[in-house]
Amino acid sequence: MNIRTEIIAVGSELLLGQIVNSNAQFLSQELAELGLSVYYHTVVGDNPSRLESAINNAKERSNVIIFTGGLGPTKDDLTKETISKVLGRELTFDVEALESIERYFTQTKRIMSENNKKQALVIDGSYILKNDYGMAPGMAVDIDGMIYMLLPGPPSEMKPMFENYGREYFQTKLGFQDKIISRVLRYFGIGESQLETDIQDIIDGQTNPTIAPLAADGEVTLRLTAKHKDEHIAQKLLNETEKRINDRVGEFFYGYEQTTLVHELNKLLMKKGKTISAAESLTGGMFSEYITSLDGASQIFKGSIVSYTNEVKEQILKVQKRTLEQFGAVSEECAREMAEQIRKLSKSDIGISFTGAAGPQPHEGQPVGTVFIAISMGDQNSNVFKLNLAGSRKGIRVRSVKYGCHYLVKLLNEIE
Amino acid sequence: MNIRTEIIAVGSELLLGQIVNSNAQFLSQELAELGLSVYYHTVVGDNPSRLESAINNAKERSNVIIFTGGLGPTKDDLTKETISKVLGRELTFDVEALESIERYFTQTKRIMSENNKKQALVIDGSYILKNDYGMAPGMAVDIDGMIYMLLPGPPSEMKPMFENYGREYFQTKLGFQDKIISRVLRYFGIGESQLETDIQDIIDGQTNPTIAPLAADGEVTLRLTAKHKDEHIAQKLLNETEKRINDRVGEFFYGYEQTTLVHELNKLLMKKGKTISAAESLTGGMFSEYITSLDGASQIFKGSIVSYTNEVKEQILKVQKRTLEQFGAVSEECAREMAEQIRKLSKSDIGISFTGAAGPQPHEGQPVGTVFIAISMGDQNSNVFKLNLAGSRKGIRVRSVKYGCHYLVKLLNEIE
Numbered sequence: 001m002n003i004r005t006e007i008i009a010v011g012s013e014l015l016l017g018q019i020v021n022s023n024a025q026f027l028s029q030e031l032a033e034l035g036l037s038v039y040y041h042t043v044v045g046d047n048p049s050r051l052e053s054a055i056n057n058a059k060e061r062s063n064v065i066i067f068t069g070g071l072g073p074t075k076d077d078l079t080k081e082t083i084s085k086v087l088g089r090e091l092t093f094d095v096e097a098l099e100s101i102e103r104y105f106t107q108t109k110r111i112m113s114e115n116n117k118k119q120a121l122v123i124d125g126s127y128i129l130k131n132d133y134g135m136a137p138g139m140a141v142d143i144d145g146m147i148y149m150l151l152p153g154p155p156s157e158m159k160p161m162f163e164n165y166g167r168e169y170f171q172t173k174l175g176f177q178d179k180i181i182s183r184v185l186r187y188f189g190i191g192e193s194q195l196e197t198d199i200q201d202i203i204d205g206q207t208n209p210t211i212a213p214l215a216a217d218g219e220v221t222l223r224l225t226a227k228h229k230d231e232h233i234a235q236k237l238l239n240e241t242e243k244r245i246n247d248r249v250g251e252f253f254y255g256y257e258q259t260t261l262v263h264e265l266n267k268l269l270m271k272k273g274k275t276i277s278a279a280e281s282l283t284g285g286m287f288s289e290y291i292t293s294l295d296g297a298s299q300i301f302k303g304s305i306v307s308y309t310n311e312v313k314e315q316i317l318k319v320q321k322r323t324l325e326q327f328g329a330v331s332e333e334c335a336r337e338m339a340e341q342i343r344k345l346s347k348s349d350i351g352i353s354f355t356g357a358a359g360p361q362p363h364e365g366q367p368v369g370t371v372f373i374a375i376s377m378g379d380q381n382s383n384v385f386k387l388n389l390a391g392s393r394k395g396i397r398v399r400s401v402k403y404g405c406h407y408l409v410k411l412l413n414e415i416e
Numbered sequence: 417m418n419i420r421t422e423i424i425a426v427g428s429e430l431l432l433g434q435i436v437n438s439n440a441q442f443l444s445q446e447l448a449e450l451g452l453s454v455y456y457h458t459v460v461g462d463n464p465s466r467l468e469s470a471i472n473n474a475k476e477r478s479n480v481i482i483f484t485g486g487l488g489p490t491k492d493d494l495t496k497e498t499i500s501k502v503l504g505r506e507l508t509f510d511v512e513a514l515e516s517i518e519r520y521f522t523q524t525k526r527i528m529s530e531n532n533k534k535q536a537l538v539i540d541g542s543y544i545l546k547n548d549y550g551m552a553p554g555m556a557v558d559i560d561g562m563i564y565m566l567l568p569g570p571p572s573e574m575k576p577m578f579e580n581y582g583r584e585y586f587q588t589k590l591g592f593q594d595k596i597i598s599r600v601l602r603y604f605g606i607g608e609s610q611l612e613t614d615i616q617d618i619i620d621g622q623t624n625p626t627i628a629p630l631a632a633d634g635e636v637t638l639r640l641t642a643k644h645k646d647e648h649i650a651q652k653l654l655n656e657t658e659k660r661i662n663d664r665v666g667e668f669f670y671g672y673e674q675t676t677l678v679h680e681l682n683k684l685l686m687k688k689g690k691t692i693s694a695a696e697s698l699t700g701g702m703f704s705e706y707i708t709s710l711d712g713a714s715q716i717f718k719g720s721i722v723s724y725t726n727e728v729k730e731q732i733l734k735v736q737k738r739t740l741e742q743f744g745a746v747s748e749e750c751a752r753e754m755a756e757q758i759r760k761l762s763k764s765d766i767g768i769s770f771t772g773a774a775g776p777q778p779h780e781g782q783p784v785g786t787v788f789i790a791i792s793m794g795d796q797n798s799n800v801f802k803l804n805l806a807g808s809r810k811g812i813r814v815r816s817v818k819y820g821c822h823y824l825v826k827l828l829n830e831i832e
Contacts, residue, residue: 015454017444021437024459028433038431039466041459043440050455057473277728284708285701288722292700293810295776303728305721306704312693312719316732316761345732360711394709 003174005031005038006062008054010070010079011153012045023068023151023158030162033180033225034170036064046076048085055086063146064170069153071136073115079150084123087143091121094128097137104135123150129165133157140169147173178227181234183209185242187220188261188406190252195220198248202241209241218399219261220252254409261405262290268412269300269350276408277346278304279317279338279353281329282363282371287354287401302346307338317341328364330355335372336382343376351376352408354400359393371400375411383411419590421447421454422478424470426486426495427569428461439484439567439574446578449596449641450586452480462492464501471502479562480586485569487552489531495566500539503559507537510544513553520551539566545581549573556585563589594643597650599625601638601658604677604822606668608636614664618657625657634815635677636668670825677821678706684828685716685766692824693762694720695733695754695769697745698779698787703770703817718762723754733757744780746771748800751788759792767792768824770816775809787816791827799827 007024014021024041031038039062044054051070058065070079084091098120105112119136122128129138129149134157140149149166151158170176187195192215196203203211209226224241228234246253255264269276278287288304291297307313310324319337327333335353343351356371357363369389376382385407389396423440430437440457447454455478460470467486474481486495500507514536521528535552538544545554545565550573556565565582567574586592603611608631612619619627625642640657644650662669671680685692694703704720707713723729726740735753743749751769759767772787773779785805792798801823805812 014441014457015444016448017441017446020441021457025430025433025436028431030433032432039461040470041431041437041457043457045455047455053477054456061469278722280701280704283705284713284717285696285704285720285722288696288701288724289699289705292722292724293813295809297700298724301724303722303724303732304701305732306694306701306708306719308704308708308714308717308719312762315763316719316721346728347731393711397709 003036003064004062005036005064005066006040006042006058007038007066007068008042008044008051008058009068009153010044010046010051012047012076014043015045022155023153026155026159027066027068027151027162030167033182034167034176036170036174046070046078048078048082051078051082052086055083059146064149065146066149066151068151068158071119071138071150071152073113073119073135075115077118080121080123083148083150087123087148089141089143090124092124093117094120094122094137097122097128100131100137101135123148127169129161129169131157131161132164133160138166140166140173142173177229179229179231179234180225180227181231181238182223182225183238183242184257185222185224185245185253186255186257186259187222187249187252188218188254188402190220190249191215192220195222195249195252199245202244202248206241209237211241211245218395218402254406261402261409263294265405265408265412266291266294266297266300268409270296272412272415274349274412275300275302276350276352277302277342277348279342279351280304280306281308281313281338281353281355282358283354283397283400283404284308286397287352287404290401290405302348305342305345313338318345328366330357330364330366330370330372332372332374332384332386335374336376336384339374339376339382343378349378350408352404354404356387356396356400358396358400369396371396371403373400373404373407375404375407377411377415383407419452419480420478421452421480421482422456422458422474423454423482423484424458424460424467424474425484425569426460426462426467428463428492430459431461439569439571442571442575443482443484443567443578446583449598450583450592451643452586462486462494464494464498467494467498468502471499475562480565481562482565482567484567484574487535487554487566487568489529489535489551491531493534496537496539499564499566503539503564505557505559506540508540509533510536510538510553513538513544516546516553517551539564542566543585545577545585547573547577548580549576554582556582556589558589593645595645595647595650596641596643597647597654598639598641599654599658600673601640601661601669602671602673602675603636603638603665603668604634604670604818606636606665607631611636611638611665611668615661618660618664622657625653627657627661634811634818670822677818677825679710681821681824681828682707682710682713682716684825686712688828688831690765690828691716691718692766692768693718693758693764695758695767696720696722697724697729697754697769697771698774699770699813699816699820700724702813703768703820706817706821718764721758721761729754734761744782746773746780746782746786746788748788748790748802751790752792752798752800755790755792755798759794765794766824768820770820772803772812772816774812774816785812787812787819789816789820789823791820791823793827793831799823 126139126141138151209224212223226234226237285306313319338353339351353374359368371387374384542555542557554567625640628639642650642653701722729735754769755767769790775784787803790800
């Protein structure tokens with residue numbers, strides 16, 4: 001069966017440009033992974049006659065139509081009503097959905113107005129897709145071999161509904177025996193083209209799992225997607241491919257899925273029971289801001305000195321005047337002293353420092369992108385790393401912080 | 417004439433979910449401002465027969481069709497060719513466009529391959545829209561009262577092309593004599609619903625300029641859009657409405673267009689020749705990071721102490737042990753001492769401090785969202801502000817920093 005899918009988003013706010021159609025992007029990715037071809041996206045306003053004509057158009061050219069939006073309680077929400085009319089199928093109350101809506105109001109201690117009941121109306125004969133993050137349920141119905149799926153508009157409701165129920169509906173409906181499992185591997189410290197070159201033969205020779213690289217914000221991710229009717233075997237296929245890849249580029253691998261370098265650093269500091277403080281020049285507090293963005297940061301982070309001027313480096317951080325005069329603020333020596341000083345002043349196990357030229361102008365004669373990162377861990381000698389980064393002021397600052405986390409993770413993994 | 421506009425994006429990468437259709441959002445906003453109604457968005461892949469059917473569909477229901485994408489040099493780029501076929505209009509070489517493409521290669525010192533010439537082909541009789549940021553020109557053509565506009569896919573080329581040439585084409589073509597001028601007013605410290613309530617009668621009674629409120633990240637913006645054939649009068653209409661609005665809510669107004677609170681603070685510190693330093697607890701370095709994100713920050717920002725633990729507050733920031741014991745770290749007294757200490761230690765004109773409970777747990781018995789911000793400006797008494805913020809950990813931190821900038825701007829505006 002040749003499946004031709006169309007995604008119809010319903011909502012005047014899209015046609016006014018108030019929001020972007022991110023739902024269509026999300027669903028397109030999901031459907032591509034399921035192996036369903038998407039041929040059209042359509043956006044239509046909250047207007048019954050134009051929606052009707054969009055549905056009739058879609059019926060001519062597609063055999064799976066996925067709608068987003070227009071399932072809410074207001075009179076503008078008319079997706080179900082219009083589809084019901086076009087298909088000649090009644091709307092009926094779904095008891096479970098109605099109970100769930102009533103429960104939602106009880107839990108959030110609000111009064112339920114009558115129009116909310118409208119959200120429990122479903123197209124007769126449809127399979128209900130539960131809404132775990134809102135009130136309006138979704139639904140899917142097969143009429144004469146055409147599949148219609150209705151999903152809510154807010155991405156926070158639509159995405160989990162599709163992931164948890166919509167995807168499975170299609171797999172069952174279309175008789176896909178295979179479970180589809182994805183795993184995202186995250187890398188830092190290696191460029192996208194280098195990583196691709198290093199594993200090109202694996203990517204090329206590989207169909208299950210497939211391997212899709214993506215670069216963003218100085219990081220590279222690989223998305224592995226395996227299909228198999230036995231979920232354990234799909235997992236095993238992922239494990240094997242991950243191992244083959246990381247045998248080559250494992251030194252740059254730092255975590256799975258949506259994790260971040262600073263999150264991995266945080267976990268590792270907790271695990272090792274170590275505390276950290278920072279002395280930041282070019283990064284201006286960004287490392288501290290990142291690490292304190294996580295709950296429970298006070299267990300591992302004591303504080304920092306943002307020494308943006310030499311005066312603060314000398315007078316608060318107590319870097320020796322001689323060091324600044326002899327080597328300059330952007331130097332290995334200054335970085336080392338900054339890291340050691342912050343560790344001592346804050347009585348932390350680890351001190352990390354960042355000094356460099358973020359641009360747009362060179363700093364103390366050092367070209368833009370020159371960055372020194374020092375890590376002081378007590379008895380051992382401090383480690384100092386020099387970077388030559390390219391890009392914007394913001395890009396240089398962000399990547400400096402990420403490199404700092406990357407080096408810390410490496411060093412922490414080496415100690416007891 | 418009732419204008420029904422449709423935007424057709426051409427590109428398989430959209431149907432695979434690799435990119436989001438931000439072009440449709442941008443154009444929808446622009447067209448709404450021009451007063452053109454958008455009835456449909458369509459996305460179709462790089463497939464001539466499906467594009468052909470999308471064009472035929474659009475011809476039935478719309479009288480302005482704007483295409484994005486498919487104007488490039490590769491064989492996948494087939495928008496012009498398909499439209500040419502559907503409309504029965506030849507493609508001809510545009511001499512100026514060809515010269516411009518050749519110039520582009522000369523300037524970027526690259527060799528021009530033959531297929532690049534294809535980009536200079538235009539639909540016979542069209543008005544050329546210059547591409548100032550790429551090679552493929554856009555075009556617009558009126559055939560039997562239907563307007564077809566073709567724009568490139570990359571937003572970096574499409575947006576300036578529409579802003580600089582496309583908009584004017586429509587204004588001239590549709591006989592709009594009016595210049596359309598927008599102005600964005602930015603507010604902080606007032607909620608969207610409060611601001612709307614305060615000026616509801618102005619919004620309701622107002623058609624030129626129109627007033628559109630929008631809330632995001634704890635800020636509210638008002639977009640005023642005036643139309644008049646005389647640009648000076650349009651500006652005057654904007655000035656008058658701005659004055660009427662700010663007579664009521666001016667205390668919350670902080671700037672125009674894309675500016676930020678920290679940017680306004682930075683400008684003001686430069687203008688007044690003042691330096692600043694910060695003592696940050698709950699914000700963890702975010703204020704420092706924001707202020708150092710701007711070029712030239714070292715002229716006004718000396719540094720900061722991120723005192724995430726009481727130990728650092730005492731030992732580096734030199735807050736008295738007694739203050740912490742008697743009042744706690746989340747207190748007016750502690751905030752005041754933090755601000756005064758950082759000002760003295762860093763020898764800055766101004767010290768600002770942030771202490772509070774960002775969550776998810778209460779801090780020292782203070783409920784999540786309790787925040788104290790103190791500003792010390794030397795001889796004067798310090799100002800301390802108490803906030804009770806709601807929202808996520810991140811939201812509380814971001815809004816604390818914004819409130820800090822907001823208070824600083826107010827205080828700086830009061831001094832010489």
